[in-house]
Amino acid sequence: xxxxxxxxxxxxxxxxxxxxxxxxxxxxxxxxxxxxxxxxxxxxxxxxxxxxxxxxxxxxxxxxxxxxxxxxxxxxxxxxxxxxxxxxxxxxxxxxxxxxxxxxxxxxxxxxxxxxxxxxxxxxxxxxxxxxxxxxxxxxxxxxxxxxxxxxxxxxxxxxxxxxxxxxxxxxxxxxxxxxxxxxxxxxxxxxxxxxxxxxxxxxxxxxxxxxxxxxxxxxxxxxxxxxxxxxxxxxxxxxxxxxxxxxxxxxxxxxxxxxxxxxxxxxxxxxxxxxxxxxxxxxxxxxxxxxxxxxxxxxxxxxxxxxxxxxxxxxxxxxxxxxxxxxxxxxxxxxxxxxxxxxxxxxxxxxxxxxxxxxxxxxxxxxxxxxxxxxxxxxxxxxxxxxxxxxxxxxxxxxxxxxxx
Numbered sequence: 508x509x510x511x512x513x514x515x516x517x518x519x520x521x522x523x524x525x526x527x528x529x530x531x532x533x534x535x536x537x538x539x540x541x542x543x544x545x546x547x548x549x550x551x552x553x554x555x556x557x558x559x560x561x562x563x564x565x566x567x568x569x570x571x572x573x574x575x576x577x578x579x580x581x582x583x584x585x586x587x588x589x590x591x592x593x594x595x596x597x598x599x600x601x602x603x604x605x606x607x608x609x610x611x612x613x614x615x616x617x618x619x620x621x622x623x624x625x626x627x628x629x630x631x632x633x634x635x636x637x638x639x640x641x642x643x644x645x646x647x648x649x650x651x652x653x654x655x656x657x658x659x660x661x662x663x664x665x666x667x668x669x670x671x672x673x674x675x676x677x678x679x680x681x682x683x684x685x686x687x688x689x690x691x692x693x694x695x696x697x698x699x700x701x702x703x704x705x706x707x708x709x710x711x712x713x714x715x716x717x718x719x720x721x722x723x724x725x726x727x728x729x730x731x732x733x734x735x736x737x738x739x740x741x742x743x744x745x746x747x748x749x750x751x752x753x754x755x756x757x758x759x760x761x762x763x764x765x766x767x768x769x770x771x772x773x774x775x776x777x778x779x780x781x782x783x784x785x786x787x788x789x790x791x792x793x794x795x796x797x798x799x800x801x802x803x804x805x806x807x808x809x810x811x812x813x814x815x816x817x818x819x820x821x822x823x824x825x826x827x828x829x830x831x832x833x834x835x836x837x838x839x840x841x842x843x844x845x846x847x848x849x850x851x852x853x854x855x856x857x858x859x860x861x862x863x864x865x866x867x868x869x870x871x872x873x874x875x876x877x878x879x880x881x882x883x884x885x886x887x888x889x890x891x892x893x894x895x896x897x898x899x900x901x902x903x904x905x906x907x908x909x910x911x912x913x
Contacts, residue, residue, distance in 0.1 A: 515787045518652040523701045524643040530697030532659040534594070537690025539667025539776075540674070541601060543769055544683030545618060546754040547675055548608065552615050556755045556884070560876025563748075564869030565619045569626035570633070571866035577631040578858025579718035582851060586639040586705030591698050593632035598691035600625050605684035633865065634858040635705075641845065641853065642705040650794060650842045654787035657779070657838045664776030664830075672769020722855030725848070731796065732847050732856070735840050738803060738902045740863040746807040746895025747833065747864075748871045752888055753826070755876070759884045760817065767819070774823040778830025786838045794846070796906050799839035803899040805832030810892030814885045837864065 518524050549559045581589065600621050607613040644652045671683045726732050753775065757768040782802070806829050813825040841860060848856040871891075878887035 514651075515784060516655065517787075518644045518648045518655050521644050521648070523703055524640075524652060526697040526701050527639075527643055527694075528655060528659060530694030531656070532663060534690045534694040535660055535663035536667045536670070537601070537687035539663050539772075540671040540683040541604075541687035543668045543671035543754075543772060544675060544680045545604075545622075547768065548613070548680050549615065549618060550754060550758055551680075552613075552618075555876075556759070556879040557873075557876040558615065559754065560872035560874075562618060562622050563872030563876075566622040566626040566629070567865055567868035567872070569623065570630045570861060571869060573627070573630040574634065574858045574862040574866050575719050575722070575855070576715055576858075577861075578634050578722060578855035579715045580631065581635045581638050581854030581858065582718065586635045586642065586854075587698055587701055588704065589631060589635045590639065591695060593628045593635065594691050594695050594698070596628040597625060597632070598688050598695070600628070601684050601688035601691070605681055605688060608681040608684055609679075629865070630861070633861040634854055637841065637845070637857040637860065638854045639705045641850070642703050643701075646846065649845055651787055653838050653842045653845070654783050657783035657834050658787065660779070660783075662776070662780055665773045665780060666776075668769040668772035668776065670769070672767070675769075718855065722852055722859065725852055726856065726859055729847060732844055734902060734905070735796065735799065735843050736859060736863055738800065738898060739837075739840050739860070740867060741898040742803045742807060742836065742895045743864050744867045744871045744894075745874070745891045746803075746810050747837075748868070748875045748891060752810070752875060752891070755879055755884050756813070756822075756888065759879075771822060771826055774826040775830040775833075778827035778832075779834040780830075781827075782831040782834035783838060786835060794839045794842045796839075796843065797903070799836060799843065800899060800903045800906060802832045802835030802837075802839065804896065804903060805829075806836060807832075807892050807895030807899050811889050811896065812892075814889035814892065840864075 519528065545562070546559060549562055550556075553559070604613070604618070604621050607617050640652045640656070641649050674682045674686075726736060753771055754768055757771050809825050809828045809832065813822060813829070816822045816825055841857075844856050844860050845853060875887050875891050878890060
């Protein structure tokens, strides 16, 4: 048992990673609380799945437009300082939303604008944080660090929605935004205490446009990275739309209160947590592309299944399986890209990861939300899962061919 725990938590032997990991853990609980509060606030203000999807579009469009350029900045400047900046901006935005909601003056357009500014900060924050991991633990421990980050993310997804659901029902939505703002304090303090800045791999002489082209050329010419990026793009576009699918499913299929919504999101988090622990246990090996793709198949196919589920307990089981598949897929994609990218290109490579993982979310959110308004919630969820399953099965067949490089 002790040996297993050592394998799971191997990256915590690095002081800098411990500071980063614990701070992120607290902050992510707040982030999930705000996510639940914001989704429920929008449904209360508008009663429209499409307008909820539009908020997702506002938040993630900046990532779609700017993330590849943000990658050039990550490769040019100290990553730690960039992350401190982005985390501070996110805290301020959370406090503004708290004030507006607590005073009863919040409108749909307030949330829309704040979501857009949050997307601007996220477009720089995500590639910087992902590329910073190798500076904290080194290449040999990178897969374990990514897995532990995923573990923290999903423990937060387990705790945050459940607490948010109770707070919304007992105290009000505004409290979720206040606690999120406060949760940024530990991560900012941890970043200040870290003794490495994550300096660029080498001096940059090219302009930003040339930087971006160089990064995209590298990805296009690396067959493995190109394949996993394309699969991530397609699955993210259609199947990883949980911020719209789960609240809409809870409200319109179960006609539920925010506590049930939080419970369903927590089931997704528990499954993801188990998947992250499995990845951490396997972190001494190189990431396996077939295992990666199977994660995409599982999350997409079981999204199709949940479209037909009407019982709460059955939905919890299916969401657990979806979360399990999702974290295997995303964590191994992340690690595969980083381990196959040279240091001087890592920021740009991870900006492309951010683009295909989060940047296409506005398109997916609008697709799922709009289709739910037109054809119904169940049909929209089923079609999203189907459109994720088809490319996942295609790439699974491709990677299972004899002699294919993995």
